[in-house]
Amino acid sequence: MKKVILLVTSLLLISLTVHSQEMRSGKVKLESATSDEAGLIKVSIMYPSGEGKTFDMEYYETLHMPMVAGFLGSNLVKYTIDKGIASGAPNQTPAYVAIGKFFVKSLADYQAAIAPNRDAIRADFPKYTNIAPVILISEVVK
Amino acid sequence: MKKVILLVTSLLLISLTVHSQEMRSGKVKLESATSDEAGLIKVSIMYPSGEGKTFDMEYYETLHMPMVAGFLGSNLVKYTIDKGIASGAPNQTPAYVAIGKFFVKSLADYQAAIAPNRDAIRADFPKYTNIAPVILISEVVK
Numbered sequence: 001m002k003k004v005i006l007l008v009t010s011l012l013l014i015s016l017t018v019h020s021q022e023m024r025s026g027k028v029k030l031e032s033a034t035s036d037e038a039g040l041i042k043v044s045i046m047y048p049s050g051e052g053k054t055f056d057m058e059y060y061e062t063l064h065m066p067m068v069a070g071f072l073g074s075n076l077v078k079y080t081i082d083k084g085i086a087s088g089a090p091n092q093t094p095a096y097v098a099i100g101k102f103f104v105k106s107l108a109d110y111q112a113a114i115a116p117n118r119d120a121i122r123a124d125f126p127k128y129t130n131i132a133p134v135i136l137i138s139e140v141v142k
Numbered sequence: 143m144k145k146v147i148l149l150v151t152s153l154l155l156i157s158l159t160v161h162s163q164e165m166r167s168g169k170v171k172l173e174s175a176t177s178d179e180a181g182l183i184k185v186s187i188m189y190p191s192g193e194g195k196t197f198d199m200e201y202y203e204t205l206h207m208p209m210v211a212g213f214l215g216s217n218l219v220k221y222t223i224d225k226g227i228a229s230g231a232p233n234q235t236p237a238y239v240a241i242g243k244f245f246v247k248s249l250a251d252y253q254a255a256i257a258p259n260r261d262a263i264r265a266d267f268p269k270y271t272n273i274a275p276v277i278l279i280s281e282v283v284k
Contacts, residue, residue, distance in 0.1 A: 088277025135230025
């Protein structure tokens with residue numbers, strides 16, 4: 001009988017140990033979730049604000065960005081859309097009305113995917129904005 | 143004796159059940175990590191490029207950003223750092239050398255936390271750059 005108790009107790013201890021190790025590694029994963037982007041390439045399409053500038057956020061969010069995202073395939077990790085609401089100083093217009101971002105693994109693959117679709121992308125611009133966007137390619141450091 | 147075995151076995155089962163539930167909730171957190179940002183406020187500190195402009199990325203990453211992040215407490219969801227590497231056109235300098243971003247839940251709380259520390263933050267600027275940053279406050283749409 002003592003052997004059985006010993007066996008079951010051992011199993012319990014093993015289970016708890018494995019559990020605690022997995023929790024620890026789980027915690028590591030959760031903590032690194034925010035820095036999973038490090039090393040990725042970020043393509044930012046920034047729409048500067050200005051007199052008479054217009055931007056249809058709904059069209060951009062529901063049609064334009066999903067269309068471009070569709071061209072990128074598995075190279076695309078995620079994309080985000082920001083709406084400018086204020087600048088650093090009070091009563092100053094935000095520098096950008098909107099910013100769309102594609103997080104990709106490879107810049108070369110991004111460029112290769114966009115090149116044959118450039119006309120389709122440009123033809124879509126006037127449907128939601130009269131702003132010529134500024135493009136910034138950056139590397140996620142952290 | 144049987145009671146002891148039953149008790150230990152029950153403990154083992156309870157432990158395994160709790161374990162599996164925690165693993166499942168851990169997974170849910172990981173899956174939602176990329177879309178958790180919608181609705182958050184993003185404060186972008188953008189450092190424009192230019193003739194004679196300098197920027198010490200290591201100081202920025204290891205000292206300046208962690209210092210500012212430390213002022214923000216639980217309002218801060220995460221922060222990121224990007225290094226500009228190219229523009230949309232070939233052979234054109236990227237518009238920004240670096241961009242730091244704070245993802246916060248409340249803009250008012252961000253401003254309240256920064257106000258009493260503004261002098262300390264500004265005094266740190268010359269230690270890593272001679273660029274006056276452009277600040278953009280945006281809302282994460284997607």
